[in-house]
Amino acid sequence: MSLADQFRNHFGHRDHLYGVMLAELADDLDAGGVTATIVASKHDATRADAIQLRLLAGIYRLVLRGGEPELAAFYPTLGGTRGPAEIWPVLRPVLANHLLELQAAIEHPPQTNEVGRSALLAIGLFEAARRHDLPRIRLLEPGASAGLNLNAAHYRVTGPDWAWGPVDSPLVLDTEAAGVHPVSVEIVEHRGCDIAPIDVTQPDAAAYLRSFVWPFDLPRDRRLQAALVVAQRHPPRVDRESASRWLARQLTAAPDGVLTVVWQSITAQYWPAQESARVREIVADARSRMPLAHLTMEGVPPAQLTGGYDVLAHGPRTELDGQVIARSHHHGPPVVLATA
Template identity: 50%
Template sequence: MGAHEGTTLAHRLRAHFGDADHLYASLLAGMADDWEVGGVTREVFEGWEDAPPQQLPQLRLLAGLFRIVLRGDAPQLEGYYPALGGDLDHHEAWAAVRPVLAAHVEELHEALRDAPQTNEPARSVALLVGLSEAIARTGLRRVRLLEPGASGGLGLLVDRYRFVGDGWAAGPDDSPLVVEGCGAAGFEPVAFDVVDRRGCDVAPVDLSSEAGRAYLTSFVWPWQVDRHARLAAAIEVARAHPVVVDRAPASQWVAERLAGPAEPGVLTVVWHSVTRLYWPADETAAMQAAVDEARSRMPVAHVALEHDWSSAGGGVDPGLPSIELDGEVLGVGDHHGPPVRLS
C-alpha cells in the first residue's frame, strides 16, 4: 500500500486524469492494471510507489516515453500522438505501448528523476499581471527579471510575446507567439522595459540544441496541439533573443543575485511558475528569506503562479494555481496559464 490515504500507486495512476478521455488517461489506466498484476509497470516504478503526489512520477514516465517516440525509437507509437500527426484510436494504445516499456525499462526508470519541465510560455501571462500591478504600486517601469526554476528560460521573455485577453492586449504585434484567450476582464497592462533578465535551474535546458528542444517538447501533452504550437513559437523567440539560465539551486542563486547593489530606479522582480511543488520546503523558505532580506536595500517584487498543495492533503488535485504578488493573491490562472480570472 502507498503512504497517501491508503491508496496504491495503481489507484493514483487512475485518479490522475479521472474520467478524461485522451491518450494519457488511457495509458495510465493500462499502467495501473499492469502494476496490479506485477507487470513491467511495477518494475519501471520501483522505488517510487510512495512518492509524494506533487512529484508526479506518472507524468515523468509519460514524458520519458514521449522522448523515445520523438527520437524515432518507437515508430509504431507515432500514430497515437496527435502532435506528430497521429490519428489512431488512443483506446488501443496501451497494447502497443507495453512492449516499448519492456524494451526501455532502465531508461524509463531513470526518466523518473527528471521533474516535469513543460516551461509553458503561456504561464507568463501571470507574470504580466503581477508585473503590471507591481509597477503600478512602485512607479518603477525599468525591470530586472530573475526566474528561479527557469528551465529553458521561456518565462523570462514576457515582453517578447503577444497576449490577447478580454478587452485588452499587450506585447509586440509581430511576435511569433500570440497567446489568445487570456481572459482577465478589466485588466490594464502597464508598459515596462526589461533592462536585465536571467534565470537558474538545477537542470537548465539548452534550447539551441535539438536534444534540448525535444526534451521540453516531451513534457507537453501530445494531444494538445495548440500548446505544441505555442512552445515552438516561444522557442523561435528564445533562439532570436537568447537568455542566460545558470545551473544552480533556487535559494542560493536568488540570494547571490540579490546580494549586490541594485541599479537606481530599477524594480527587481523574482518570478517563478509551477516550480514550488518540486522544491523542498526548506528550499522554498530560504528563497523567500533571500527576497525578504533584500527589500531593505532595493525595490523587489515577488511574482508567482503556483498551486496550493497544502490544501490538497494526500490527493493529487491541488486545484488551479494562484497568481501571487508578494504573497497577495491577484487572481487565478489555469494549469497552463490562461485564462486568468482576477480577484
C-alpha cells in the same frame, strides 16, 4: 498508496490517451509485467515524485524521436487519430524494447515550463511598475527550468481591449482578461536559475520539453513550439544553482532606478518547505534594501500540498507581494482578474 494506485488514480478515468495509458500501466505493474521492471527502484516513491508523469514523458520522447510510428498514431500532437482504447497491445512491446531508456527517464522530474504563464507575468509586471512608479525592471526567476518565461517581453499578450508586446512575435497569448492597462515597462535584465536547467540551444531540448506536455493538449504544444522559436533568437540565461543560494547572490545590490521583480511560477509543490521559507526570508530582507516586488504564481496553497492533484482544478493564482491580482486556467493563458 501503492505506486500502481498512484498511476491509476492520477486521472481516475479512461477518457483520454493518458487516462488509458496510466490505467493499463497500473494493471501491468500490479501483474508484475514490464512496467514493474521499469519502476522496480521506485516502489517507495511518493505522489510528489510523480513517477507516472516521468514515465509518460519518457515514452513520449521515444515517439517524438520518430522510431515508433505505430505508437505515434495515438498522439494527436503528431497527427495521430487512433482511439486510445486500442493502445496497450502497441505500447507493451515498446516498453519492453526500451527498458533501459525508460528506467533512466523516471530519474528526471517533470520540466513543463508552461509559457502561458507569461500572460500572468505581464499583468503582474504592469501592476508592480505602477505601484513602485518604476518602469525599468530587473526580472529574476528562481526555478526557471528552460527560462522560456524570462522572454515574456518578446511575446504578444492580448485581451479583449488591450495588447502588449511585439506584433510580429511567433507567440501570441490571447487572454480573457478585460480591463488590463499595460504599462510601458522595460525589462533591462532577465535571468533565472534552476537545479537542472534546460539549455534551449541544445538539439534535444525541444523534444525534452515537449515530452512533458500532454500530447492531446494541442494549444499548449503550439505555445511551447512558438516559444522555442523565440528562444533560439533570444536564448534565456539560466544558472545551475538552488533558488535560495542564487537569490542571496542576486539580491545583494540593485542598479539605481530599477525595480527588481522576483518571479516564481509553480514552485511550491516541487521545492522542500525549508527552501521556500528561505526564499521568502531572502526576498523580505532584500525588500528593506531596494525597490523589490515578489510576484508568484502557484496552483496549490502550501497547506494543501499533501491533498492531491484535485486542488489544481481551481486554477493557479498570481500574487503580488501577497495580494491576489489574477487567476488563470492551470494549463493555459486565459486569465481573469481577481475581484478580491
